[in-house]
Amino acid sequence: LKDQYAGDLSGGEKRRLELARMMALNPSFLLLDEPFVGIDPKTVKDIQRMIHALKNRNMGIIVTDHSVEALVEVVDTLYVIHKGKIIAHGKCEDVLSDETVKEVYLGT
DSSP states (O other): OTTSOGGGSOHHHHHHHHHHHHHHTOOSEEEEESTTTTOOHHHHHHHHHHHHHHHHTTOEEEEEOSOHHHHTTTOSSEEEEETTEEEEEESHHHHHTOHHHHHHHHOO
């Protein structure tokens, strides 16, 4: 991969490159905007492992994503936003069982 241009990489390879570039700056905090969009399931798992490794280094991480399934595997606290307002937040299992969240996102 070292001889390829970033534009020639696959979606998953680009996502890994993005994380590597961020880590090269030795940040204490990261904001990951939709890291699971447009990548295959294997790469989703790889990115989740990377996020867990960063959390284990006590790095602060905020992740925004529409993929709840992927998101709940890596976050300690989940916030659900609807029409620009936080409608629920807390532990994943509590938020996902919240009646307002179910109604807004599942129509139940």
